[in-house]
Amino acid sequence: xxxxxxxxxxxxxxxxxxxxxxxxxxxxxxxxxxxxxxxxxxxxxxxxxxxxxxxxxxxxxxxxxxxxxxxxxxxxxxxxxxxxxxxxxxxxxxxxxxxxxxxxxxxxxxxxx
Amino acid sequence: xxxxxxxxxxxxxxxxxxxxxxxxxxxxxxxxxxxxxxxxxxxxxxxxxxxxxxxxxxxxxxxxxxxxxxxxxxxxxxxxxxxxxxxxxxxxxxxxxxxxxxxxxxxxxxxxxxxxxxxxxxxxxxxxxxxxxxxx
Numbered sequence: 001x002x003x004x005x006x007x008x009x010x011x012x013x014x015x016x017x018x019x020x021x022x023x024x025x026x027x028x029x030x031x032x033x034x035x036x037x038x039x040x041x042x043x044x045x046x047x048x049x050x051x052x053x054x055x056x057x058x059x060x061x062x063x064x065x066x067x068x069x070x071x072x073x074x075x076x077x078x079x080x081x082x083x084x085x086x087x088x089x090x091x092x093x094x095x096x097x098x099x100x101x102x103x104x105x106x107x108x109x110x111x112x113x
Numbered sequence: 114x115x116x117x118x119x120x121x122x123x124x125x126x127x128x129x130x131x132x133x134x135x136x137x138x139x140x141x142x143x144x145x146x147x148x149x150x151x152x153x154x155x156x157x158x159x160x161x162x163x164x165x166x167x168x169x170x171x172x173x174x175x176x177x178x179x180x181x182x183x184x185x186x187x188x189x190x191x192x193x194x195x196x197x198x199x200x201x202x203x204x205x206x207x208x209x210x211x212x213x214x215x216x217x218x219x220x221x222x223x224x225x226x227x228x229x230x231x232x233x234x235x236x237x238x239x240x241x242x243x244x245x246x247x248x249x
Binding site for chain 2: 035
């Protein structure tokens, strides 16, 4: 699942992943991501921007997922470094922006095993 | 249902503009399985961004009348009709008055009911694209 509020960025990332054979869900913010997961739709990995609109940013989303959906792997992306406090969130990876489709596919391939 | 969906007769990109993520995802997923390229927009602002992108040739926009954002679903449909004459617009909603207003905005027929009947949506898309192709 790609969580990204910039629609063209989300579209590009989702298209790259679909072209590589992944089933991709799209969420425009953390609330949408939680709605998908809380509905029981199976998601193996959440790839989320840190900066999201609304009360829940990507780091808070990762914390909520660790508590509510611990089986879901979380990879965050941002143009800025992550704060040291994220170590407690058990992230499966971090992708600095800007990234290429190749960078992303390599990382997700490793993390999804 | 996977593998039983009707295939799209030709390549067409469909913009699904709906603020309810589970509704949007279900329809987008079905349309992709039918062979359509699908772009999802969670608000009217996202839909406007997509429509303004010159590299994205959108054939059909399905727009929920209650979508959030700077424009209502009706205003988005009106803007699209005025600014993108080649774009086929399908309004969707379950509000009684929406159907009346939609009749004047849609290229064909009344508003789609929500929650969507995916097969009905595909039928409407096919008819819209066929009519567009006939008009040349």
